Amino acid sequence: MADSTYYVAGAALVGLVLLGINRMSKVATARRGNFLSMLAMALIVAVALVRTGEVGSIPVWACIAATLVVSLIVGARVKMIAMPQAVAILNGLGGLASALAAWVEIGRGGSRFSVISSALAIAVGLVTLSGSLVAAGKLARWFPQRSVRVPLHTPLSLVLVLAIAAFAALANPLWVALASIAFGILFSVRVGGADMPITISLLNSLSGVAAGIAGIAIGDAVLISVGGIVGASGLLLTQIMCRAMNRSLMHILLGSTSARAAEPAPEERPAPEAREGPPLEEIVRAARDVIIAPGYGMALAQAQEHVKALADALAEKGARVRFAIHPVAGRMPGHMNVLLCEAGVPYEQLLEMDEINRDFASCDLAVVVGASDTVNPAANTAEGTPIYGMPILDVQSARHVVILNLDRRPGYAGVPNPLYDRPGAIFLEGDAKETVPRLVKIILA
Amino acid sequence: MRDVHPLVSIALFIASSVVGYLLIKNVPSLLHTPLMSGMNALSGITVIGAIAVTAAAESWFFKAIGLAALAFSMVNIAAGFSVTDRMLSMFRGKEHGDGR
Numbered sequence: 280m281a282d283s284t285y286y287v288a289g290a291a292l293v294g295l296v297l298l299g300i301n302r303m304s305k306v307a308t309a310r311r312g313n314f315l316s317m318l319a320m321a322l323i324v325a326v327a328l329v330r331t332g333e334v335g336s337i338p339v340w341a342c343i344a345a346t347l348v349v350s351l352i353v354g355a356r357v358k359m360i361a362m363p364q365a366v367a368i369l370n371g372l373g374g375l376a377s378a379l380a381a382w383v384e385i386g387r388g389g390s391r392f393s394v395i396s397s398a399l400a401i402a403v404g405l406v407t408l409s410g411s412l413v414a415a416g417k418l419a420r421w422f423p424q425r426s427v428r429v430p431l432h433t434p435l436s437l438v439l440v441l442a443i444a445a446f447a448a449l450a451n452p453l454w455v456a457l458a459s460i461a462f463g464i465l466f467s468v469r470v471g472g473a474d475m476p477i478t479i480s481l482l483n484s485l486s487g488v489a490a491g492i493a494g495i496a497i498g499d500a501v502l503i504s505v506g507g508i509v510g511a512s513g514l515l516l517t518q519i520m521c522r523a524m525n526r527s528l529m530h531i532l533l534g535s536t537s538a539r540a541a542e543p544a545p546e547e548r549p550a551p552e553a554r555e556g557p558p559l560e561e562i563v564r565a566a567r568d569v570i571i572a573p574g575y576g577m578a579l580a581q582a583q584e585h586v587k588a589l590a591d592a593l594a595e596k597g598a599r600v601r602f603a604i605h606p607v608a609g610r611m612p613g614h615m616n617v618l619l620c621e622a623g624v625p626y627e628q629l630l631e632m633d634e635i636n637r638d639f640a641s642c643d644l645a646v647v648v649g650a651s652d653t654v655n656p657a658a659n660t661a662e663g664t665p666i667y668g669m670p671i672l673d674v675q676s677a678r679h680v681v682i683l684n685l686d687r688r689p690g691y692a693g694v695p696n697p698l699y700d701r702p703g704a705i706f707l708e709g710d711a712k713e714t715v716p717r718l719v720k721i722i723l724a
Numbered sequence: 725m726r727d728v729h730p731l732v733s734i735a736l737f738i739a740s741s742v743v744g745y746l747l748i749k750n751v752p753s754l755l756h757t758p759l760m761s762g763m764n765a766l767s768g769i770t771v772i773g774a775i776a777v778t779a780a781a782e783s784w785f786f787k788a789i790g791l792a793a794l795a796f797s798m799v800n801i802a803a804g805f806s807v808t809d810r811m812l813s814m815f816r817g818k819e820h821g822d823g824r
Contacts, residue, residue: 331779346798354806379793383777507740613756625818
């Protein structure tokens with residue numbers, strides 16, 4: 280295939296990818312958008328096979344066929360609750376693929392520019408791999424979610440970055456690889472569980488950057504272009520997540536808040552003896568406008584189906600039910616939405632924090648399920664705490680508040696939640712898988 | 725094999741990042757998980773690099789490494805798009821059960 284033909288075809292296919300992404304901006308067209316991207320990718324592979332003359336290669340076809348079968352089986356079986364770690368593992372594989380391709384490119388021996396960019400692609404690709412696998416392990420709870428630090432963590436990381444740069448300049452792929460894997464591990468172990476949405480977004484960005492650099496090394500315009508798009512997407516999500524936590528990226532990467540979470544949690548305070556106001560039965564049955572604020576606790580308890588039943592029960596009693604979704608609730612961007620949609624909640628009821636926050640003041644009842652930090656009013660007042668300045672769901676302004684959390688301990692950030700002691704707040708302690716159905720029973724009784 | 729000038733390729737990388745950034749900005753947070761997994765599938769684009777280097781590899785050793793790169797990027801692509809599609813199929817509206 281002539282180069283000019285390839286550029287035209289490549290530009291058209293990158294255009295198709297962009298069109299697919301554009302369609303992702305609305306729920307109604309998102310599925311078609313994903314299909315367009317997939318189609319573009321299939322055509323890109325076909326063009327690459329024809330262009331390189333590999334179209335008749337049996338090993339290549341065998342490899343494609345085998346991996347397609349395996350991936351489609353895995354893709355159909357992975358559970359929604361396991362999505363964060365699944366995305367992390369796939370992301371790591373993408374990084375590994377870029378690193379391997381770049382290694383082969385070095386083996387071919389090209390220009391100095393090509394060799395150094397290949398070494399960089401190996402570095403970014405393997406940081407993505409080891410970082411993603413550690414992140415996946417934390418998300419799947421194969422090892423502790425808390426932030427882990429080794430002695431001299433920051434200096435060690437810096438030394439590794441310098442080593443990677445030096446070995447890349449010397450075009451020594453093996454040492455680049457080892458230093459990058461070590462750096463990726465150091466990078467991910469330090470980030471604690473609740474900061475995962477940011478880590479995952481960042482690693483997502485890195486896998487795109489790795490592909491883009493591999494493209495620069497190999498000199499393929501389509502690879503460079505799509506790599507850049509993916510890199511930008513991950514960076515944008517990272518930025519959104521950081522803003523939603525009111526934290527700088529550097530803070531999170533250095534694990535500053537996570538370290539606090541490792542301290543022993545403050546002692547449990549006894550529940551207030553007597554509570555003023557109407558009884559729970561009356562409140563939940565009389566509510567006409569209800570907002571539910573779910574958090575990661577709901578996902579942990581796997582209570583999303585019960586929460587859907589709760590919404591149905593409230594609706595049956597004549598209430599308007601909506602969900603308030605905090606941007607960083609869960610372990611990856613948008614995590615709560617996927618879980619609730621899987622449970623059958625119509626997406627129109629899922630509202631972003633900015634859309635719904637004003638309505639808390641006028642609603643009858645706010646129900647918190649497994650959320651603490653994202654609804655903690657201390658974020659507005661408690662200067663010097665890790666969550667100070669973080670935008671929160673304005674649950675405290677609701678007329679009545681029912682909280683269904685596992686216990687009264689502070690959330691991940693370790694800041695006690697004054698919402699629990701708000702006059703009139705009702706706290707149902709226990710596993711949401713049991714407390715939510717109990718509430719449903721009360722409503723329908 | 726090298727068909728793009730180094731400076732052109734770096735410029736292209738930056739330009740694509742900017743275009744991607746502007747487009748992705750329009751995706752609502754409701755769809756951020758599928759967006760991320762879709763983007764993740766796209767990062768398997770390195771498959772064309774894998775094919776190119778496998779074709780150009782002179783030894784069996786590097787051909788095998790190239791094939792491994794091909795396999796990992798294919799898993800990234802196929803599993804990525806299939807989970808994205810599954811997720812998107814769950815976003816159902818109030819009145820219609822067909823994802824409209």
